């Protein structure tokens with residue numbers, strides 16, 4: 001065996017509410033989400049012995065283990081690059097730990113008070129330091145600070161090279177909002193959005209508009225990963241890791257300034273082996289979970305993970321109706337995504353992918369067997385294919 | 391009035407920032423494969439040779455891409471929006487690109503591949519910064 005394929009599965013999911021102000025600590029958010037995931041799986045403290053965290057998560061694994069009463073923590077590790085390495089990467093790390101027998105069941109989680117700023121700095125805000133060192137010294141003195149501004153450079157370049165238009169970005173935002181309106185847990189539930197709303201939203205960093213940008217959220221989300229053998233005795237239908245990969249490349253590692261003219265990038269590296277490892281083709285994917293920090297980055301993922309050729313995402317997307325549940329052929333981010341459900345750095349997309357493959361989603365895709373799940377691009381990233389039981 | 395952050399010259403980048411204070415763009419050229427590289431790096435990106443020389447390169451290039459920043463996220467940006475951040479493809483080498491700010495023009499004058507030239511402007515703390523303007 002030379003890959004992670006089918007050697008680990010997700011058996012528990014849990015999350016808090018997604019809000020603008022949780023009113024409690026990031027540690028409490030983490031414990032609530034993890035505890036819910038353990039109950040969902042039917043696992044007690046003695047059954048869970050590993051924690052995989054996002055490097056940027058403020059919570060300390062041993063503090064979580066102490067609070068939850070985990071008697072022995074046999075594995076702990078973390079994955080860098082925020083929403084890029086984090087969401088899929090922590091699940092990958094957990095999968096590798098259980099597949100190698102280093103742990104029995106491993107938690108992957110994200111918990112933060114990012115919107116209220118009570119613990120984690122806001123994503124949309126710049127670092128307000130009056131000096132810039134390291135790679136940032138070649139960006140910030142010119143007025144380039146935020147992720148939105150950095151990805152706007154690549155979005156403009158894509159529009160120039162391929163004729164992509166703002167409305168193609170907008171179609172992605174509209175699809176996510178459509179699904180959020182079918183999900184009472186979503187922060188943007190009850191707030192419909194049309195393509196005209198998108199096109200008239202204010203510019204943040206031209207060509208990026210406000211409605212091209214994800215939410216900022218307080219909340220916690222967690223999954224539990226174990227082996228297929230152990231999963232047989234547990235409460236839920238297991239969701240298998242059919243393939244997974246991480247990706248980065250020094251050539252484009254300038255914070256979030258992407259080189260989209262290069263043949264390879266973090267997404268092509270992460271995606272290179274996925275379909276071969278899973279033994280399926282793109283046509284076998286039933287539901288898409290593309291990390292949606294910024295809509296142009298979602299569009300580029302369609303090309304870079306091979307759902308269409310470079311430059312053809314605008315035609316692949318069209319008016320975006322193919323992304324809409326229930327009639328679209330490729331529903332996208334069916335609980336609303338980072339753009340409209342809540343921004344738990346992609347972990348909430350993984351939870352929804354598990355629901356789809358268990359057959360328990362609100363926006364259930366009929367007979368969903370395979371989900372394609374990514375983490376954020378424009379930073380080193382990660383991606384996986386999840387498979388439900390037939 | 392708040393300003394954009396001042397760059398901190400460090401091991402490996404001091405010659406670049408010193409060059410700016412002399413009014414030139416000074417980049418590393420690999421002694422082995424002769425390629426210029428950016429950002430400053432301790433080893434050649436192309437051949438891993440460690441020896442390099444700092445060399446003044448032409449301050450001309452073309453606009454590779456740009457964004458017009460209209461929402462001030464940094465205190466230093468208040469009162470400066472809208473401003474144009476550019477990625478410049480430098481004439482000195484086909485794959486050499488740097489981030490800067492475009493000055494002396496209106497945002498709607500910017501076009502893809504427009505020729506530009508460097509112009510130095512002092513940060514309030516004294517360090518000269520390489521900005522660019524359209525070559526007219």
Ligand SMILES: [Zn+2]
Pocket residue numbers: 420421422423424425434435436437438439
């Ligand atoms: Zn060299």
